[in-house]
């Protein structure tokens with residue numbers, strides 16, 4: 001069974017997609033089988049992993065995208081998966097084991113335009129599709145929009161864990177509170193379907209602090225996040241094990257450069273990636289592996305040294 005994780009924060013631009021793409025790639029590099037499901041109509045993880053030219057080409061047939069899974073007479077999730085999606089400029093596989101269920105801008109239609117033909121919510125329908133493919137993966141990651149839309153609900157309903165990427169600032173702390181409230185109400189609202197089709201009860205695994213500027217003192221935001229996590233744990237809204245990951249992701253222009261090159265950090269040239277941020281993603285991946293009870297294998301050390309030398 002795959003470990004299924006949503007990368008979710010109702011606040012936009014905090015690093016959800018960057019964290020997801022880079023952790024998914026580190027895991028694939030370590031030999032894990034990973035599926036990324038892009039549930040954000042902005043399609044950022046799809047464009048990053050496929051590069052714009054291949055994603056544009058895919059747009060000639062809208063049936064290739066995740067929205068089609070929700071349409072009457074649409075396709076199955078299995079059929080919309082792009083295998084070994086990270087390629088070099090000759091189209092050769094650059095990273096084995098990383099598959100993608102891509103999004104396009106048409107995913108916005110899921111919010112208002114697509115009729116619901118199954119007499120069940122979109123999230124329950126999606127979970128049944130997910131069950132058909134999950135045995136092929138060690139990890140399934142959902143890239144979420146900065147909202148609690150139908151698409152985000154599909155991701156959360158299918159997840160064992162939620163990782164909350166956040167920036168070390170006051171607004172992110174407010175956003176975390178709002179997120180926990182929304183999660184609670186969605187869990188109540190979806191309870192009937194959860195028990196009927198035995199989907200997981202998604203739990204917050206932790207907060208990953210992103211884009212920490214050199215020399216910035218983030219003690220106060222960290223203290224406030226910690227206080228909130230402790231309070232939510234005492235109210236049973238997050239598990240006792242929920243934490244702020246000690247491995248923070250540093251601010252680095254390389255992250256934006258990796259998007260332009262259509263590469264995850266783990267595949268950037270050593271010179272480009274020999275910065276702290278590549279190491280941050282590898283360490284965060286190891287944290288996620290240990291918290292989701294998958295044991296790190298031999299390749300992380302290799303990956304780490306090849307990036308850091």
Ligand SMILES: Nc1ncnc2c1ncn2[C@@H]1O[C@H](COP(=O)(O)OP(=O)(O)OP(=O)(O)O)[C@@H](O)[C@H]1O
Nearest residue numbers: 012013014015016017018146211250251252255256
């Ligand atoms: N560690 C980092 N250092 C510098 N820039 C970063 C870092 N992480 C992300 N960014 C940049 O911040 C911007 C937002 O990142 P990203 O798209 O990952 O956020 P998001 O939470 O997925 O956004 P959205 O809510 O729109 O989906 C991007 O331009 C990205 O390149």
Ligand SMILES: [Mg+2]
Nearest residue numbers: 016017040044
């Ligand atoms: Mg994003």
